[in-house]
Amino acid sequence: MKITPSARVLSMLGEIDFDEWQCLAELVDNSFDDFLDILRSGVEWHDGFTVSVTLPSSAKGVLEVRDTGRGMSQDRLARAVRAGWSGNDMHDKLGLFGMGFNISTARLGRRTRILTTRAGDTEWIGVEIDLDQIKDDFEAKDIVEPKSDPSQHGTRIIVDRLHVTRADWLRRNGASLRNILGSVYSWILTEHPFELYVGGTRVKPVRHCRWGDDRYVLYNGKERIPAYIPIDEKLQDGIACRDCGEWQIGSGEVCSVCGGGDLSVRERRIHGWLGVQRYLDKSEYGIDFLRNGRKILRWDKQLFTWNNPDGIAGNEEPEYPVELAHQGGRLIGEIHLDHVPVTYQKDAFEYGDRSWLTAVEVLRGLAPLQPQRAQKLGYTENESPLALLFKGFRRNDAGLRYLVPGDGSKPVHADTRDWGRKFQAGVAEFQTDDHWWQAVLRHEEIKKQGKEAKTAASVPAQPDEQAVLGALGMPANIPASGGAAKPEPESVSTVPTQTVATKERAETRSERLARYEGSAWPHAYLSRSFGHPELGYVKVRTLLLKPGERLLDDNGLHVPVLLDQRSGNELTALVDPEHTAFRRFGTDYADLLLVELAAVLKVRARSGWSPSQLVAAIRSESLQDSALDGTTVGAEARDLLAEIRERVAEALDRNGGHTAAYGHLSKEEKTATEEAMIAAGRVGLIGRLGLDSGFVHHVPALALVRLVETMPAAFMDGAVFRGPYTGVSSPSGKALSLARVTGCLADVATLGTFAREATAPQLRRARLSIALLRDELAGEE
Numbered sequence: 159m160k161i162t163p164s165a166r167v168l169s170m171l172g173e174i175d176f177d178e179w180q181c182l183a184e185l186v187d188n189s190f191d192d193f194l195d196i197l198r199s200g201v202e203w204h205d206g207f208t209v210s211v212t213l214p215s216s217a218k219g220v221l222e223v224r225d226t227g228r229g230m231s232q233d234r235l236a237r238a239v240r241a242g243w244s245g246n247d248m249h250d251k252l253g254l255f256g257m258g259f260n261i262s263t264a265r266l267g268r269r270t271r272i273l274t275t276r277a278g279d280t281e282w283i284g285v286e287i288d289l290d291q292i293k294d295d296f297e298a299k300d301i302v303e304p305k306s307d308p309s310q311h312g313t314r315i316i317v318d319r320l321h322v323t324r325a326d327w328l329r330r331n332g333a334s335l336r337n338i339l340g341s342v343y344s345w346i347l348t349e350h351p352f353e354l355y356v357g358g359t360r361v362k363p364v365r366h367c368r369w370g371d372d373r374y375v376l377y378n379g380k381e382r383i384p385a386y387i388p389i390d391e392k393l394q395d396g397i398a399c400r401d402c403g404e405w406q407i408g409s410g411e412v413c414s415v416c417g418g419g420d421l422s423v424r425e426r427r428i429h430g431w432l433g434v435q436r437y438l439d440k441s442e443y444g445i446d447f448l449r450n451g452r453k454i455l456r457w458d459k460q461l462f463t464w465n466n467p468d469g470i471a472g473n474e475e476p477e478y479p480v481e482l483a484h485q486g487g488r489l490i491g492e493i494h495l496d497h498v499p500v501t502y503q504k505d506a507f508e509y510g511d512r513s514w515l516t517a518v519e520v521l522r523g524l525a526p527l528q529p530q531r532a533q534k535l536g537y538t539e540n541e542s543p544l545a546l547l548f549k550g551f552r553r554n555d556a557g558l559r560y561l562v563p564g565d566g567s568k569p570v571h572a573d574t575r576d577w578g579r580k581f582q583a584g585v586a587e588f589q590t591d592d593h594w595w596q597a598v599l600r601h602e603e604i605k606k607q608g609k610e611a612k613t614a615a616s617v618p619a620q621p622d623e624q625a626v627l628g629a630l631g632m633p634a635n636i637p638a639s640g641g642a643a644k645p646e647p648e649s650v651s652t653v654p655t656q657t658v659a660t661k662e663r664a665e666t667r668s669e670r671l672a673r674y675e676g677s678a679w680p681h682a683y684l685s686r687s688f689g690h691p692e693l694g695y696v697k698v699r700t701l702l703l704k705p706g707e708r709l710l711d712d713n714g715l716h717v718p719v720l721l722d723q724r725s726g727n728e729l730t731a732l733v734d735p736e737h738t739a740f741r742r743f744g745t746d747y748a749d750l751l752l753v754e755l756a757a758v759l760k761v762r763a764r765s766g767w768s769p770s771q772l773v774a775a776i777r778s779e780s781l782q783d784s785a786l787d788g789t790t791v792g793a794e795a796r797d798l799l800a801e802i803r804e805r806v807a808e809a810l811d812r813n814g815g816h817t818a819a820y821g822h823l824s825k826e827e828k829t830a831t832e833e834a835m836i837a838a839g840r841v842g843l844i845g846r847l848g849l850d851s852g853f854v855h856h857v858p859a860l861a862l863v864r865l866v867e868t869m870p871a872a873f874m875d876g877a878v879f880r881g882p883y884t885g886v887s888s889p890s891g892k893a894l895s896l897a898r899v900t901g902c903l904a905d906v907a908t909l910g911t912f913a914r915e916a917t918a919p920q921l922r923r924a925r926l927s928i929a930l931l932r933d934e935l936a937g938e939e
Contacts, residue, residue: 174261176503178327179338181262182211183504185223185315186339186354187452188238188259192227192313193352205311210355213332214325220318221266221328229276229311232283239272239285239298258502264289268319273303277311280304290319332357340364345492346451366446366490367581368433370591375550375561383550385561386433387543389493391520393426396497424497428517432491432543434551434561436581436594437574440486443479445521447507448494454504461518461544462489464526477527478548480804485554485571485797489547493521530811534850553801556601563597565683566604567929570597573682603679607704667712671722674732677704681733684748688780693759693772700731700751709734719750721758729758748784752776791921794928795910799859802903805878805935806862807851815872820848822868827861834858859907863900870896880936902931 176184186209193207205226212222230238239259263270273284282303292298320328328335336356344363346352354361369385377383399413399421413421435443444457462478479487495517499508507514523542525532529549532540539545554571556564563570574597580588587593665673678701689695703709709732711717718737722730731751739745756772759765765772777784810816823831828847834856835844847853854862866873874883874896881895905927909916916924 174265176261176265178266178324178331179335179342180503180505181266181324182223182335183339183342183452184258184262186211186343189223189225189227189313190343190346190352190452192225193350196228197350206353207351208353208355211357213328213335213357214320215329217320217322217325217329219320219325219329220316221320221325222317223315224312226312229279229313230274231276235272235274235283235285239287263287263315263317266320266324267317268321269317271301271316271318272313273301273316274313275305275310277309279311280308282314284314332359336361337364341456342453343451344453345448349451362584364582366433366492367436367578368490368591369436369561369594373434373561373591373595375559377550383546385551386431387547388431389429389491389521389543391428393428393497393516395423396426397421398424398497426497426513428493428495428520430491430493432489432493432521432547434547435488435490435578436591437578438486438488438554438571439575439578443487443490445489445491445493448492448496449498449500449504449507450496451494452504454500454507459487461522462487462527464531467524477531478552479554480528480552480800488554489544489551491521493517530808530851534811555801556598557605558598558602561598563594563682564601564605565681566601568932570682573597573686597682600680600682604681604702607679607702670710671730671732674703674707674709674720675701675730677707678702678732679704681747684731684733684751686780688752688755688776689759690775690779692767693763693765693775694727696727696729696755696758698729698731698751698755700733700747702747703732703734703736705736707734709737718745719747719754721754723758729755731755748777748781786918786921786925788916788921791916791925791928792909795906795924798906798928798931799862799910802862802878802931802935803855806865806873807854809873809877810851810854812877813872815869816851816853817848819851819865819869819872820853822865823857823861827858831857831861859910860904863904863907866903867896867900874899876936878936879934881934899931899934902927902934906931 189209196203196207207226209223209225212220212224214221268290269286269288271284271286273282275282282305284301284303286299286301288299336359339354339356340347340361341364343352343354343361344365347354347361347363348365371384371386373385374382375385399418411421412418430448432445442457444459445455445461446453447455447458459476463476478489479485495507495514498513498517499511500506501508521542522544523540525537525540525545526535527540527545527548529539532538551560553560554562554569556562556567556569563574574594577588577593681700681702684700685698687695687697708716709718709720711720716734716737718734718739720732722732724730731754733747733751735741735747739750740747752773753769756769756776759776760767760769760772767775810819820828831847831853832844835853838856840852840856843852857865866879870883870892873879874881875885879899881898883892883895886892886895905924909920909924909927
């Protein structure tokens, strides 16, 4: 069988940069193309659509890709292995390039055998491409193998004499390979009855963990912004060349690029969806772009960056995520662009092509996503689908406003990422968004109860006059005014009440615990697994009693925490927020919960550890995200500062105070701001210092404190912080309201800058200031 070009050129194709998974995907593409043709033909196919990949078991092993497709004729086989030939329609197929087979096999190994057969054929026919044997006559060895069953059909590709490094990667990374292919082919594997096996294990589609179709947030209390936006933009049909794939300008009879005459009218359509992931991630966010069902780009983030269409440099900075950027983002999507050309490696689109530029305009618009930035640059508000999601979900505050689960005080991003992993693992409880939704509702309930408790605590309790008299040793019926005691009415019986009244039945322990649970709400953060490898683990559901309840143990004593063992390793922990330990001494709920759990785990494990060892070990293992160290608390401080910077910049844009604010900076602060902008690659915007609010993102953290102190009217009264200022009549009242903000802000700014040098007491103070300052931020009703 003649193949071209020479073996030397084929060997050079193997030097083209394809990852191992890309090489396999090229071969899988051809099988899936055959399956798709079968489906389009409408013929009944009872033998299934299966592709099986056998991985090498050693460096000298073989790689085999086998499918249950229709198989090929001798003529079709000869064309399929000829380098440079493509029998594929450039618009309907996954295997776009004729040399894909040659590149992938040459990159994997020195010898490739391809065998194929159709139902009814008496044998397998094939060809052996041995890069060490083929000479300049371009002839490859024909091979024939007998068939045990004439009804067999399909194609087998066997690659041996594998390159050592690639064989080793394939041998060691079966799970990773399945995950990549499960992502690349997720849409195809979900929408079609295709099965892909790698190393004997079925490849599962890696689906997006997004919020449901019916979830939404309210922007400014009235505009409903959905967490899922379907996209279906039908463009004008175009004329494309079936030979080279190029779209035509005009209506000629031959291709303007290759001169071919096989032109056809093609649909041009942008469809799919944009939405919000149920968790934040540093890398797993962005938009997937697909061509003919295969993902070309995964977690692509380029639409989050605004590129000035006028070509002015200095504006190519990501607009999302801005706040809490180090935690990542959660805007995602899956967009089909079957009409947009891709590169030969199928890892990018042709970004200069007008069809790609049109798709970008449809999805994210021409203007910046940030409204204030768009307004400053003379654009009208961006109303594209991505801009709508950005407006509704740009921040990650816990609660209903941004659809973020929390624990009553802050988001629980670590927990939501863990739930996302359980979603991908197929755990039934996490397949819908209900687990996340309930965590959002619990956050709002805990926050509401906390506010009610604070309000109740701020109202002084009325003293019980008779109880005070009794405590002083005076008759309980003597009026506080000192008057004579009222005589007992003669008609009152002196027989004890219990002798004439029936005693109420005592409440059982089970009834008492059920009553507590009925008047409690879950604490999301402390509902988790607790334990240590040396002690074992228990799954704890923590509930906070609502105000008015007193938590009593079996002896009737008021306790701060009470454990109730249910079954196996499951416990319910009841916490009384109004216990003296919490209300008066400020003890953390976790501290006393760990004390109770330590006693349980000590007995179970028959451990000889001391109580302090137990508590320390369990905390270290189970509450790592509460670590009091400079790195953790410093990151929390910088997260909050990033959010405050954004809000301060927005406030200055609204009231036009950016010029005055920049003027309040000292010479040293202005220099430090310029240096920070240069370090961030924002050199092009240094000339705009003071002309807009962009400098706020780069000023020293402590300069933010001075700006708030100097311009309180610009940032108080709900502009950035909710505390009153302008309407307060007395100077001392204004100073007190402002000090509530600036005192905490100074702590947070200091720690965000000098976290590594902070001592434990300073870190505790900073963490408290972070919590208090978050409470001072104005909400968007």
